[in-house]
Each structure stands twice: as C-alpha cells, then as structure tokens.
Amino acid sequence: MTAAARIIAERGYRQVSVTDIVRESRIARTRFYENFGSKEDCFFAVYDATTAAILERVSEACAESSEPFPKRVSAGIAALLGAIEADPDAARACLVEGPAVGPAINERFEKLIGDFAALLRSGREDGGSSELPETVEETVVGGLYWLLYYALLEGRPKKMSRLRPQLVEFSLIPFVGAEAAGTAAAG
C-alpha cells in the first residue's frame, strides 16, 4: 500500500493503472488481485488506513492534553500537520487524489469531515459558544481540509507545520473569540 500511495501521489489517481501499482510494489499481478478487486479497491484501502491513522493521532493528541479547549485544538492541529509531514505521499494520495476518484469517494469524504468535526465539537461546552449554529464545526473542518488540499497540491508537504498558527486561530475564532484564538495560536 505504501508503493500504491507513492505512485498515486506522484502521478495522480487517474494516471495510475493496476500495472503501475504492481510494478511499483514489485509484486505479481495475481498477488494484487488476491488482495484487491480493482485499482479503486486498492485506493480505498490506502485511504481508509491513512485517514484512520491520522484521526487516531489527532484524537490522542487532543485527549492527552488536560489543558483547556484552545490548547487541545492546538495540539490536535499540530498532530494533524505532523502526520502529514511524516507521510506526505499517503496524505497527498488521500486528500488531493481522493476527490479525483469521483462519486465513489463521497461517503468516505463525508465521514472524514464528520469524524474530525466531532473532535472539535467535544470542546464546544468549554468554549461557551452555545449561540453558534450546529454545523460550525463541520464548516471549520471543511475549510481546513481544502486549505490542506491546496498546500499539498502545491507540493509543499514538508512546510505544513508553518500553517499551524493560522489554522489554530481560524479553528478557534468562532468558539473563543479572536483574542483567545490568537493567544492559543501563538503558544
């Protein structure tokens, strides 16, 4: 799956064939089909494994911190960017090439946004933001997704950590206000 992620990240989902994946992975074609029914199946295996690993890393970072909500969000975003930097091919394959798969990815995409929004929502009570619309967390996470998409599209996965202060600030402004968000972003 590492080889599949690498070649999909490099060339794009549409440009890669099963033959390319088999060659890159140095396995027999029959072996590929023992594990996956198609290129799409293989991609979904990469997607599911990568997004689950990133979500776990972010959840742990948020849960480990006994700090208030802004600090937990900051820790979660740092973990997210760290995970992308640690495996930029898998991140690019999923975040950038996921939408290139077409309608078959939709359910997974919605779940991904929903899972991360749930993490953010868990701190809503701490932020005292009961007046906010119910879907703010999903909207914030959706915005983060597409900012990361463009950063990866431009081929700068190694510089993701530089985005941390701004992503933290944006994620927190609706919940704790600009001043507290700025403080958390600077920390």
Next chain:
Amino acid sequence: MSCGDPYVREFQERGYRPGDEARFRAAWTKLEAAYLARLLQATEPFSEWRDRFHAGAAETVRLVEAFPGEARFLAFGALAAGEVGQEHRRALADRLVELVETVREELPDPDAVPAITGAWIVAMFFDRVYRACIRSEGPALRVELPELTFLAVSAYFGTEAGLEELLRRR
C-alpha cells in the same frame, strides 16, 4: 449560468475521459466567466463588504440551486478530472480570494488579520458547495448561508461582529 455546452452534459453522464482536455477547458472557461459576471453583478450595488459578501454568497447558492449540473461540473466533477480540473479549480479559488480580500480596505489595521484568511473563507464556502453537490440529502445550502457569513465576518471583524451579522441574517 448555463453555458449550453453539450460537453457539460456529457461529462455528467460519463465523467472525464482521456482526450477531453480541450473541451473541458472550453466549457470551464465559459462557465467560470458566466459565474464571475453574475457574482460581480450581484455584489456591485453594495458599498460595505459585509453586504457584498452576503450578496455574493447568496447569488452563488441561488446559482447552485438553479443550475445543479453546471455547479456539479465546477465544484465536484472538475476534481474528478484530475490535474486539469485541479488547475482550473485553483485558479477560480484564487480569483474568489481576491474578491473576498477587498475587505482589507475597510479594516483599520489590515495587516492584523492573517494573510490566508481569504483563502480560508473561500475554502469553507467551497466545502459547503462541494458537499451540497455530492450529497443526496442533508440541509439545503441556503440554510447554511447565515453561518458562512458569520464565519467570514468573525474572521475579519471579530466574533461579536460575526454574531451580530448572524442575528441580522437569520
């Protein structure tokens, strides 16, 4: 916003195929120009940024509802076209960011707001349009309009101003 381009219909039915690039680019260019013209027309009457933003967002929502096939082509289908779609989608996002960033003329200290704020707002809005295009059920995009305006105003003018805007638009 309908461009009447048969390629958009074909694209909806059978997706992007190798060899489509020239037709894809032509259809995109026509649709993008039509969308931006409508956007400028909708925002022109307003002098304040908040009103222009809301009018532009409302017009986008109206167009997505009125022309679902074209909206899907621009927001969702283009990304399934791979590199050519990603490139066009990026250029449109950059143009929208420029329009959003005109807000800095109204800010007392324009440099106090992070440089990527416009990109973040466009990314949030795009996400909502994208998800409205891919899902078969869920809240209508129009219902989410006050929330998007709240987030945009909050990002530039602070949460209090954002909440005021939210109450005004509900």
